[in-house]
Amino acid sequence: MTLTAPAAAHEAAHAPELTRAELLRTEVPGPESRRLHAERLEHVPQGVSWALPVYIESGSGAILTDVDGNRFVDLGSGIGVTTVGHADPAVVAAASAQLARLTHTLYTVTPYRGYAELAAKLAERTPGDHAKKTLFVNSGAEAVENAVKIARKHTGRRAVAVLDHAFHGRTMLTMAMNHKAAPYGTGFGPFAGDVHRVPNSYPYRDGLDGAEAAARTIAYLERRIGVGELAAVIAEPIQGEGGFIVPAEGYLPALQRWASANGVVFVADEIQSGLARTGRWFASEHFGLVPDLVLTAKGIAGGLPLAGVTGRAEIMDSALPGGLGGTFGGNPVAVAAALAVFEQIERDGLLAEAERIGATLGGLLAELARRHAVVGEVRGHGAMLAFELVEPGTKTPLAGAAQRVAAHAAQQGVLLLTAGSYDNVIRFLPTLRTDDRMLRYAVAVIDEALAGL
Structure with missing residues (x-):
């Protein structure tokens, strides 16, 4: 049965929590990604940079699958491009x-x-x-x-x-x-x-x-x-x-x-x-x-x-x-x-889905901010949210922290984007097909990363 976005979100909310084992089959990046990356380094100029050298084979909804069979919860959507989901059938x-x-x-x-x-x-x-x-x-x-x-x-x-x-x-x-x-x-x-x-x-x-x-x-x-x-x-x-x-x-x-x-x-x-x-x-x-x-x-x-x-x-x-x-x-x-x-x-009522994502993810991030003093502010609207990382007790940007959080998340099957003029912001641009189960898993991974800063 094909679920509408609200129905899919409802079902996911009552499903067992997502685990790393459901997502990843190899280390990240896997052997085929490493082979393709070596080819890239030979033929593509360094100015065309990369955030994570995993090579994607397919996508569906909010999930990307790489050439090694690893699956990732994509909270970046190609920097906000695949808003209606990867390879949306109607599109x-x-x-x-x-x-x-x-x-x-x-x-x-x-x-x-x-x-x-x-x-x-x-x-x-x-x-x-x-x-x-x-x-x-x-x-x-x-x-x-x-x-x-x-x-x-x-x-x-x-x-x-x-x-x-x-x-x-x-x-x-x-x-x-x-x-x-x-x-x-x-x-x-x-x-x-x-x-x-x-x-x-x-x-x-x-x-x-x-x-x-x-x-x-x-x-x-x-x-x-x-x-x-x-x-x-x-x-x-x-x-x-x-x-x-x-x-x-x-x-x-x-x-x-x-x-x-x-x-x-x-x-x-x-x-x-x-x-x-x-x-x-x-x-x-x-x-x-x-x-x-x-x-x-x-x-x-x-x-x-x-x-x-x-x-x-x-x-x-x-x-x-x-x-x-x-x-x-x-x-x-x-x-x-x-x-x-x-x-x-x-x-599919995707404006409402963006508000659902904002309410769910915003609440989870607010809880992170209460537990981790490095989170200076959570901000945004709908499915466009971010948090800024600072030295605890100050507003001094926490240099390098956003990259470390994103790197940890990738090893757990979550794709995050960094941002900010001070390179200290984690931003979220999930597809509007992202369910609450995926959001909870991603924030739990981020929680682990913040604890290790």
């Missing part, structure tokens, strides 16, 4: 059917079905009831770059502001927009100009409420850039690589009001936080934020490369015909997969 079926019909023509030469239908779904689901249009591209970084292009064309201004602790990509423009230089930008300069970093809201570290943090950011925007030069403010509603930093209440709406009053385009980078990840279609909804442009990627197409820029119609129409696009942007197979993702989220 695979939609992409396969499209693959058999048409793989490519280039939408700007001879269009095809699906592109406009998906754009309409984004217009419906992104915040705000204003008229919207959508451009599809290949990756999150490409979406960011196009948002900057569109904002500059619309405003006639050049400068772009980004927040401290931001991450927006690895292209030449987006490298200039990132908070951390290493490893993303080391040795790759000179970088694009007219990009300015300004303070964000980081309540755990700055102690400011939303109004205070917004006033500080706005002061930087006005004094160090100048309103007349500023095309766009780009913000992640919940910062991803920065450590899942959740801004103080009122911070983002205050920035948005200021931007609107000054003719500045407000861009929400929802590449990691969007598409049901936080228990809402978009994380902006948690903050009452209605951006001018919304960027999507990662979870939009169930693992196929696709990204979008959705925004106010009058802003999106600023570019002249031919000014936007790209050979593979909005590929018909990726678009078909994305339409299936939207259907799955709606049909």
Whole structure:
């Protein structure tokens, strides 16, 4: 019998607890993974790094299986990509059917079905009831770059502001927009100009409420850039690589009001936080934020490369015909997969599943924080949660601890992601098919790791 997500979660809650023996058959990494890794080291540049040298053969739901037969509870989802689950049958079926019909023509030469239908779904689901249009591209970084292009064309201004602790990509423009230089930008300069970093809201570290943090950011925007030069403010509603930093209440709406009053385009980078990840279609909804442009990627197409820029119609129409696009942007197979993702989220109640994961995992992590003084803060929304590791009794980042926790977890069959500007955050981006039994097992493994720090 095929279980719906809520039914599967209910059954798992009453099943025996998950054990390491159910997951792992060999040491981690196993012999076949080690052989493949030696091949990788010979043929793939070191800049294409790895977190764990296990080579995955297949995936289903929240479980990945490697070439040695080891199974892993995946709490990273390819950094938030497989939100609806690995190899989701509906997504695979939609992409396969499209693959058999048409793989490519280039939408700007001879269009095809699906592109406009998906754009309409984004217009419906992104915040705000204003008229919207959508451009599809290949990756999150490409979406960011196009948002900057569109904002500059619309405003006639050049400068772009980004927040401290931001991450927006690895292209030449987006490298200039990132908070951390290493490893993303080391040795790759000179970088694009007219990009300015300004303070964000980081309540755990700055102690400011939303109004205070917004006033500080706005002061930087006005004094160090100048309103007349500023095309766009780009913000992640919940910062991803920065450590899942959740801004103080009122911070983002205050920035948005200021931007609107000054003719500045407000861009929400929802590449990691969007598409049901936080228990809402978009994380902006948690903050009452209605951006001018919304960027999507990662979870939009169930693992196929696709990204979008959705925004106010009058802003999106600023570019002249031919000014936007790209050979593979909005590929018909990726678009078909994305339409299936939207259907799955709606049909299987995955927004509620994200809230269930947030309640279960958040409660378990809060208990960890009570028992382990190294856990400084647990934060996030829905299935986008994190905890920050600090020296006990202080807020000093605990250097190297996140990597040690992730390494211990991998040996027990749990895949974790690290994050944070200080490399001291464990972040959780589980698929929305992850049941409570898996979450309990993973947190028990993390509990062991924290006890050994």
